[in-house]
Every structure is written in C-alpha cells, then in structure tokens.
Amino acid sequence: MSLLRTPLYSAHQRLGGKLIEFGGWEMPVQYSSIVDEHLCVRRAAGIFDICHMGEVFVTGPGAEAYLNETLTNDVRKLAVGQGQYSQMCREDGGTVDDLYVYRLAPLEFFLIINASRIAVDVAWLQERLCASAHRSGVIFENASDRLAAVAIQGPRVVEFIESLFPGPSQAGTPAASVLALKKNEIGLWTSFNTDGTAPGPKIWVARTGYTGEDGFEVVAPAEVIEGVWNRALAVGHVGCLQPCGLGARDTLRTEVCYPLYGHELDETTSPIEAGLGFFVSFDKGEFLGRAALLAQKNGAWKKRSVAFRMTDKSPPPRPGYPIWADGQAVGTVVSGTQSPSLNVGIGLGYVPPALAVPGGKLEIEIRGRRFAAEIVKKPIYRKA
C-alpha cells in the first residue's frame, strides 16, 4: 500500500523535512534536528503537522448519551466549547483508542482520533451506534479526509497567535480573543488572516496540545491548511516559531508522560493499567468496559505503567527493551529516548503492580547488558 500524504507534504519538502512512514502516512520526522526542535518548543514555539489525525462528528439529540456509553470519560461535564481527554474501551477493558472529545454546540460533538486507528475507530463507533438505543438520534460523520490540523506549541505562541486568528470567536467557547481560550477550550474563527477577505473558512482553534507546553491545536478544511501553516510561520517569526517533526513530538510527549497509542495503550492494555484512571468516569452509569475497568481499579490488574530515568551512563532506552528488577525480567519498555531537556535516558514501561513504586530500582536491558534505572513520578519533566 502506498503511503498517504497530508496536504502539507509539499510544504515539508520545501522546508527540508526528512520524511518517514508513520501509521501509514509519510510524515516529517525532523527538519533541523530532534533536539533543536524539542528545545525550541520548550523555550519558544514550534508548529507540527497533525493532518494525519482523524476527525469525527457525532451530532443530534442522542449524541451525548451514545458517547457516554461508548467512551470512558463523562461528556455530560462538557459545556459548549469545552473538550476532554478520553479513551474508548472494549468490554474487557482493552483500549480501542484514546482521543479528545469536544462539545462544539449543545448537540454537536467532535472527536479527534489517532491516525493509525481511524479505520478501526470508525468501524467500532458505527458498530456501537447500531447497537445503541440512541441510534435514531445520532448523525455520524467521519470527516478525516476533508479536515486537516496543525499544532502550534510553546511558551511564546501567545506572542503571535492573535495575528493568526484575530478578533472574537464565532462559536464554541465565547472568547473576546483567541488568547482568552482556557486550557481544553475550543472556539471557531472564520478568518486566519488580516487582509480583509473575511469571512474565510471555518477554523476551530483549541487550547490543547501534546507537548506539555501552552499552545493551540487548529483544525481547518484540508484545502486551507497550507495557508494556515505558511501564515503561522510568517507571523510566528516574532516568537521564533520553527517547524517541528514527529521526532520532537515524541520526545516532548515522552518527557511529560502523555500516552501514544500502540506504545502505552493498545487493545490488551486498559487505561487503568496505563495510569489514566482519572479519565475513566465510574459514576456516570454504564459504559462499555466499565465492569472490567472497575475490577482492575479494585486491584485485579496485571501490570502497571511506570516512568523511569536511567541512573548510570547508558545508551538511550528504547521501546521493546526488557525491564529487570531483583535479577528477574519483569516487564517491557514501551517508550524511551534520550531526554533533550534533561539530557538523560528516560522512558515508560510496564511492570507488575507491586513494583510500580517511585524510587524503585530497575534495570533496562540494552543489547544484552543491563543498565540501572529508577522509577520516577510522572511527569518525568516538569517545567521549572
């Protein structure tokens, strides 16, 4: 199968991005270097192509009830213009996907799902809808092909984001300025430039991200996303904005212990085991996977996610490396890298629950040798 390309493919080529395969997509892994881009996001600002991610609209009088029986978090808590992180689980608690869900209007919800899971998720969501008592009141649309997205992240994004999205929001969260959006809020802007050609395309701007920094995620029609990207790079100059690839996206999220589907989460791993129980709402009533997840929460779990850092000089830990404790192989690394912020090897892995204690001593096996590591509290990196 040939690789899919985002609408920003030619922009990446023009900027000298190094392209790799990711989840069936041809995506930039880096432009200058992973460390350079990573530190740029921690200190200034970076823009990421996230067009590969999937978008789904769930609309109608039955949408809220249908989503609440399908997702782990409680969408009733969302006011118009608010978003939340959630998982979608199987009956046995295994994770189908992790996602963001926003309430755009009283009866309109918007889901952002992982690129590698679009086909699985859409089939799963449609199957659940067919089985739902609320199916007659729900309109389902997979908008992944017609919508595109970029993430603009870093402490200096606030210096230029208003010139990209001027004026007040027109839907979602009522906001006098894009800077008035709070974390997890989303608003609609209909112009992304100041040349007077408003009204332009509908662009949703959310104060969310995947880096541990302040920032925005921008969802726009595919045909205008290159305009948003180019305009952002032009006005972002004042905040030292740089294009950033998937390499930095991965090191940034690993430092702050955000899960990546296929690593921390998969169909054999539950959000409870992954340490994401905060996003599982047991008090909202029945939902798919509830019984299995509740049993795990009450102690019936087989593994537990831990964050660790290497304590001796060692090669960087990487996914798949065995984890040892007390002379026994006890688990596996699922994410690992050299932390550009801390300049030390860091990672996430799974171990038996009894061993998942901050300060606990581990060893990571790298090419047949074992190197000392220590379990640390999440996040591994915290802003000073």
Place this chain on the structure above:
Amino acid sequence: MSSQVPSDLRYAKSHEWVRVNGDVATVGITDHAQHELTDVVFVELPAVGRVVKAGEGCSVVESVKTASDIYAPVSGEIVGVNAAVSANPALVNTAPFGDGWFLQIKLSNAAEVENLLTPEAYKAQIGA
C-alpha cells in the same frame, strides 16, 4: 545539504571512513552519516584487543532517533578507541573526520584498503 568528503580518506558503502597511517587504520563515520543521524547521544566502542573481520559490526552509534551499527571497514585487531567520543558523543556531529573518530584497527591485510570506495565513488553513492 552538501556533505564533506575529504579527498585523503577511503570509504565503506555503510558510511564509515578510513585513514591509513602505516599499518593502522583510523575509523569514523562520515559527515553524510552524522547528518542523517543528527543528535548523536551515545557511542559504544569495542574492547581493545578484539579481532574483527571487514564487514563485522564493531560499534554502535545512537542518535535520539535510532541506534545504528558501525561496521569494521577492514580486518585486524582493535588497537585503540576514542575515549573522548565516548565521553562526548556530540563530537561525531561537530568533527566527524577529526575528534569524532571511533577506533583504530591494526591491519591484518593491507590489500583490503583497496577494496574500499575512493572519495569520488563515495560522493557518487551519496549524491554529493
């Protein structure tokens, strides 16, 4: 990005360079290779005294992105390794043909050097 290919060295297809002085070959990785890796964060060197065959894996270089094997371009005994590059792996990025060298091999068959790529042939391989 155009990469340097010094004219006084010989090259392996797998992007190592060789500088021969008497019967000792100094080995490192090329400017092109360090550009591809970027952000070198760890270099694992072999034990001095180990005997390697041409084409055998004898070091590992790790960038933030990935781990890559380094192959002995020639056969012989490892007679020296660069402690500086082990302590400061970024030397591979900043001085790939100088302070960023990896190891020295005492040639067991000097004729093998002639099997390596000339600078012109290596330039053609990397499109420089």
